Amino acid sequence: MSKLSHIRNFCIIAHIDHGKSTLADRMLELTHTILERDQRDQYLDSMDLERERGITIKAHPVTMKYISQAGEAYRFNLIDTPGHVDFAYEVSRSLSACEGALLVVDATQGVEAQTVANTHLAVDQGLVIIPVLNKIDLPSANVEEVCRQIEDVLAIPMDETFTVSAKTGEGVGAILEEIVQRVPPPTGKLEGPTRALVFDSTYDSYRGVISYIRVVDGSLRKGDRIRLMSTGNDYEIKEVGIFNPKPVALGALETGFVGYLTGNIKDSTEMKIGDTVTRIDQAAADPLPGFKQIQPMVFSGVYPVNTADYEKLKQSLEKLVLNDSSFHFQTESSAALGLGFRCGFLGLLHMEIIQERLRREYDMDIITTYPGVIYSVYLRNGEISHVDNPAHLPEITRIGHMEEPVVLASIICPNEFIGDVMQIIMDKRGDLEKTETIDTRRVMLTCRMPLNEILIDFHDRLKSATRGYASMDYEYSGYQDSDLVKLDIYVHGELVDAFSCIVHRSKAVERGRQMCLSLKDVIPPQMFAVPIQAAIQKQIIARETVRAMRKDVTSKCYGGDVTRKRKLLERQKAGKKKMKQVGRVSIPQDAFISVLKSSQ
């Protein structure tokens, strides 16, 4: 019996909430990887945020021992992957660490946008796909119909589909057996040059970076000298092990194994996802295919509410980067907000997660600016500049033309909402490329649209126009020429850089008006009327006025109690101090937050 024949590496892919984590829970129980008394729901989602939001952010590998019906022991490595588009690259790396995928579809919902996107990713990686219809315990489960969808939309034969209830455990045993039968064992050379794929990493303040790896060829053991092939950096392995589901140190990780290694790697940016680890004494000539430097796609300024917290924010961001190298930051300063950071994220969800972790885990009060993308600015002198901050846009006279990133989005929605959805797509400057029917009730619309437009209320509008029935997924799809302008906001004649944004010319007036209006609502009356203006190159395109405070007089001087009067005035002054001063205008912190929110 070859060493590899009794290993199965697989992952679970699904649209959000279709039951991926719950199915993983049942498999952990059936294989006695965790005891029932340790069981809690969504066991693998260990981050607070993951458990609370019910999403998987990090990949979570776990090794299980399965005794097949024929009585043979198998080593199952399950990798629970994040399902969200923001993490598409991580997902693709996790998938490439596997030979098979369980495709979970909620039998009450049917195929959704991420079902399609994730299936395509898995097929691209050459994985064997085992379709699993989940939630059959629910009366609204429509097994036949959903099986047909899987066949029609994903081209997976109906008769291969398994039906289970991840909740009750019904049917889950049959899947384990099917994994043995259908997922191929790893291939790879036991001897000779060593190659291992890094598919994720976390950070621990004692042990440094903990890399999640899949050994493809050869083996790795404690004390081995290794090299990362993208950087050429060398390290010595301090520990290797598997997740069971807690980390368990082993003497060696053999060919086909999924586990972790540590090696005094100080910073997760040194250990890039998709990189290849090789041994110096068994060096591989070529890295594993598919490595990419991932670039952030969405940018926003992050500032401490309290300017004195700048250093604390910096330290928090440094710690965050240690275990999330896909997130970037760089110092920037804003006239209105002071010193802060321009941060780059993989997408909107990633941005929200980082911001929420800053608030919760690091207890930071932050203000975040309008999210934007990277624009390619072609200058007249032939240079190209990549602009991620509206404040850095070159002089308009120097610009030849600009390009913006676009995505290819697939939206699945019930037939009766097609008109509304098309309207939203048009409003968002999208081009419809294709319409396909999913079943008698639903269609899938594929369209190309600027990423910039998706960042702002697209998802919310889609959900509310379809009473929550639409689902969406997208992939990045290059750059396209675009007529973009920089929209500036002036408060009392002063430019508030934090509110500047780059928008399509056709959207500028509407956006400008909207921002002026919401500012008008949140800036309290000042001593004088305060004009709020939106402008393109100093030309005003929208304006509102915060009316002057009409009256602010207290009359009585309580029987000689001057102190009380003074304290009241001091409180009034202190209240104002807490606000950001833009020239002479005091803007409450909330105003920044709510204006930036309302325009998202």
Add this chain to the structure above:
Amino acid sequence: MSGLYIHIPFCVRKCLYCDFYSLETMKGPISGRLKAEPEDQNQFLDSLESEFGSAPPEFRPDTVFMGGGTPTELSLSDLRKLMSMIHRMADLSGVTEWTCESNPGTITREKAELLRESGVNRISLGVQSFNQRNLDFLGRIHSPGDVESGFRMLRETGFENINLDIIYGIPGSTASEVEDDIEKIVELGPEHVSCYCLMFEQGTPLTRMLNEGHIRRMADDDELEQYRMIRKLLNKSGYTHYEISNFSVPGMECRHNHLYWGDGEYLGFGPSAHSHWQGIRRGNVRSLKKYINALQSGDSILEFSERLDPEAKARETLVMWLRRLDGVPRNKFAEHTGYDYRDLCSDQIDYFKENGVLEDRDGRLVLTEEGLFVSDAIFSELL
């Protein structure tokens, strides 16, 4: 110049907006606010006398102000006791102005004569409004008719210096009601008028009604309209607007109040009374019980005391002086505080001047009419 203030902590019934310290003397389960006990008045007068005993020997006031509460709510005999005690305990030889606050519902001819004979030469009458609905809203105990008869009686008793207090900005009131109020006042012809905007103080029944949504604040535009109207009508009738909330016929400004906003010295006696003496501000406890007990046991009756550093003190003075419509004389301010106000806040002053809310007038810094309406916003920046 210095002043003597005496706080009489009794009212027949608490007005709904009031947060001055006073106990209700009216019996019955009406307001749920603090009630006076039968023996309180006696004990109060004894305690007051013992507090007087600790006044500095050099204290020789130029003005006296009896406030509260409602001094005229004391019985005729208690009032007589009080007046003779003041004469006994304080050197009144320099007094030029002696005010007693009163309420149209509690002043009787006997009490007025007693006050007059004891040296009181100025009466401040809490009118608040001539409109019954507005009086009811405020929870006042008197009617518009009481004001007119009370005023006439005071004149007959020989009072030649009378102040009337009125309140504007009462939710539900209209500009024309305020116009009526001013017309009635002008008809009566007091020497002095104080106009206060209704305030929602913490802990009052009115504020509770506001928070519970039973009533609504007046829009600030309407408040402003009322304030402007009061200013216009009183000016037209020969009253000078000399302080943010005070008007008088020429030469009849209230000297005692001027000590408050002019950084003058005064000693206050009675629960919750405030003093400003030799640079220290003090406040007595806001509780008659504590006040009485402390005086009996020889403990401190102070609730707080503070001495500001010179700069903070100068800023406070600047702000309080600015309440006067003739402004802050630069020289006199420098003499008094040791600071040039331009050194304290030239940026703010210049900015306010640019925007027309402050101006220089003959070596004085003055609120403009526009500035008057937003004076708190200006003051809070200057502090």
